[in-house]
Each structure stands twice: as C-alpha cells, then as structure tokens.
Amino acid sequence: MKLDILALAAHPDDTELCCGGTLAALTNQNKKIGVVDFTRGEMGTRGTPKERLQEAQEAAGIVGLSARENLGFPDTQIKNTRENQLAIIQKVRKYRPHICLVGAPSDRHPDHGQATQLALDAIFYSGLTKVETQDEKHKPQKRWRPSHILHYMQDRPFKPDIIFDISDTFETKKKAVLAFDTQFNVAEPNEEPESYISGTTFFKGIEARARHYGHLIGATYGEPFKYYNGPIPQSSFDTFFETEPMR
Numbered sequence: 001m002k003l004d005i006l007a008l009a010a011h012p013d014d015t016e017l018c019c020g021g022t023l024a025a026l027t028n029q030n031k032k033i034g035v036v037d038f039t040r041g042e043m044g045t046r047g048t049p050k051e052r053l054q055e056a057q058e059a060a061g062i063v064g065l066s067a068r069e070n071l072g073f074p075d076t077q078i079k080n081t082r083e084n085q086l087a088i089i090q091k092v093r094k095y096r097p098h099i100c101l102v103g104a105p106s107d108r109h110p111d112h113g114q115a116t117q118l119a120l121d122a123i124f125y126s127g128l129t130k131v132e133t134q135d136e137k138h139k140p141q142k143r144w145r146p147s148h149i150l151h152y153m154q155d156r157p158f159k160p161d162i163i164f165d166i167s168d169t170f171e172t173k174k175k176a177v178l179a180f181d182t183q184f185n186v187a188e189p190n191e192e193p194e195s196y197i198s199g200t201t202f203f204k205g206i207e208a209r210a211r212h213y214g215h216l217i218g219a220t221y222g223e224p225f226k227y228y229n230g231p232i233p234q235s236s237f238d239t240f241f242e243t244e245p246m247r
Contacts (some may be wrong), residue, residue: 001032001034001066001094002032002034002093002095002096002097003032003033003034003066003067003095003097003217004026004031004033004097004098004152005023005025005026005031005032005033005034005097005098005099005100005101006033006034006035006036006091006092006099006101006146007019007034007035007100007102007106008035008036008038008041008088008100008101008102008103008119008151009031009035009036009037009038009115010037010038010054010078010103010109010111010114010115011037011038011039011041011044011075011111012037012041012052012059012070012114012180013052013055013059013177013180013183013191014037014040014052014099014103014154014185015035015061015152015178016059016110016130016173016176016177016180017040017099017154017177017206018103018154018223019089019152019153019164020059020063020172020173020176020177020224021158021164021166021169021172021173021221021223022152022164022166022223022225023035023063023064023065023167023193024052024062024063024064024115024166024169024172024173024176025166025168025169027063027064027065027066028064028168029171030044032066032188033043033064033065033066034065034066034067034069034092034097035060035068035069036063036068036069036070036071036088036089037056037066037068037069037070037071038070038071038073038078038084038115038118039065039071039072039075039078039111040053040070040072040075040076041075042075043075043076043096043168044075044183044193045081045195046183046195047180047182047183048061048182051182052127052165052180052182053070054184054236055101055179055180055181055182056070056180058069058141058177058179058190058229059112059177059179059180059234062171062172062175062176062179063176066132067095069091069208070146070180071084071088072093073087076110076111078111078114078118079114079118080114080117080118080166081226082116084118084122085118085121085122086122086131086151088118088119088122088123088126089122089125089126089131089133090133090134090141091125091133092122092123092126092144092145092146093126093135093141093142093143093144094135095096097142097146098147098148099145099146099147099148099150100119100146100148100149100150101121101150101152101225102116102119102123102149102150102151102152102228103118103151103154104116104151104154104156104158105151105154105158105226106156107154107155107156108154108155108156109154109155110132112154114157116151120149120228121212121245123145123149124145125240126143126144126145127143127144128143129143130230131143132186142236148225148227149218149224149227149228149229150225150226150228150230151226151227152164152222152223152224152225153224153226154226156246157199157224158179158224158225159226159228160213160225160226160229161226161227161232162225162226163213163214163216163222163223163224164222164224164225164229165214165217165219165221165222165227165243166214166219166222167214167219167220168223168224170207170210170220172200172219173210174206174207176197177203177206178232182207183195183197184197184202184203187203195228207221210222211224215245215247216247217245218245218246218247219246220244
C-alpha cells in the first residue's frame with residue numbers, strides 16, 4: 001500500500017495530540033495516511049502496553065488512518081542505532097510516502113527529540129541504494145525518500161512555518177485523543193497515580209493551543225508545523241486562492 005503521508009512518533013497518542021486534526025482533515029480529502037509508533041508507551045505512568053495498543057487502534061479508526069504499526073522499541077530507551085534505523089527504513093520503503101511527519105526537534109520528553117533524530121536519519125538513509133532492507137516476504141526493497149518532511153509541535157513551542165486549519169476536524173481530534181482514556185482527561189484516577197497529562201488542565205491546554213494557532217491564521221483552530229531542511233518549495237499560489245483567513 002502506497003501512502004500519501006506517513007507520520008512517525010515515539011509513542012502511541014503523539015500524533016493524535018500533535019497533528020490529529022490535520023491527519024483527519026487530510027483523510028477527508030481522500031489522502032491515504034499511516035502512522036508508525038516506535039514504542040508501546042509502556043513506561044507511561046498510567047495504562048498497560050496492551051491497553052495503549054488497543055487505544056491506538058481505536059484512535060486510528062476515528063482519524064481514518066489507512067495503516068498503523070508499532071515497532072516495539074523499548075520506551076525511554078529510543079536509541080539511534082542501525083538496527084532501529086533499518087526497522088524504520090523498512091516501513092518508509094513499504095509505504096513510499098510523499099510526505100513524512102516527524103516529532104519536534106527537541107522537547108520536554110527526552111524520547112521525543114531522540115525519536116525525531118532517529119526518524120530523520122532513517123528517512124535519509126532510506127534513499128540510499130546500498131542500505132539494504134527486505135519486506136515482510138523477504139524480498140529486497142527499493143530505496144525511497146519522501147519529498148517533504150515536517151515537524152509537528154509537541155510540548156514545547158517553536159516558530160512554525162505552516163499552520164494547518166483544523167476548524168472542521170478539531171472535534172475529531174478530541175475524540176481521537178480521548179480514545180486514550182487511560183492517559184487523558186481522567187476524572188477518577190483510581191489505583192493508578194495522576195500524571196502530567198492525565199488531568200483536565202492538560203486537556204484544556206490542547207484546545208487553548210489549537211485556538212491560539214488558529215487565531216494566527218484567521219481560523220478557529222490550527223496545528224503548527226516546521227518545514228525541515230530549508231525554505232518551503234512552491235510552484236503555484238493555489239493555497240492562497242483556496243483560503244480566506246479572517247484577520
């Protein structure tokens with residue numbers, strides 16, 4: 001299956017939190033989108049690996065993903081090794097996306113910055129013929145490097161190059177995030193302790209950020225992205241004719 005967009009993430013729920021509205025909007029535009037989670041989030045304060053995987057699949061259905069996989073890297077131990085690079089390269093070559101979304105360059109959670117650099121290195125090496133991988137049927141894969149890479153924003157803000165209007169899909173994003181019900185907006189913590197992300201205050205912050213970035217582009221809600229590796233290439237002004245921001 002060839003995908004239009006492949007998002008790479010350290011943990012299940014990273015893409016829902018950071019670019020879930022964008023992915024939902026693009027699936028509504030008939031784009032084929034996949035997510036590859038690096039870990040099962042097993043070191044999180046709440047929930048089990050099995051629960052996190054189930055939540056990820058439920059969220060994938062809400063967003064409308066065409067594919068979702070988990071590489072099973074150990075949580076809090078994401079290493080930029082050749083073995084881990086090859087596991088990611090195999091997925092990039094399998095899905096042959098035109099665009100890859102990766103995490104923030106650096107962030108509050110050490111896994112995020114480490115996963116981002118691992119993803120960027122793997123994407124680059126995926127374009128080298130002499131870096132060899134095989135598909136699930138043990139057949140050699142052809143090299144592939146996506147044409148565009150964008151960073152989605154995580155806990156710490158950066159100056160974005162692009163803000164995607166998610167006014168029509170913010171409610172879908174909320175539903176996808178809340179599919180991770182062991183993690184977010186937990187009204188009754190029960191036996192498990194509360195965490196930085198489990199309270200209602202954190203969830204309110206998600207909406208506040210989306211409103212802030214939406215305001216910057218004259219929309220109700222927005223999600224910010226930074227374009228990797230230089231200026232954004234353009235060959236037309238179509239996007240300017242497609243949008244009418246109120247600002």
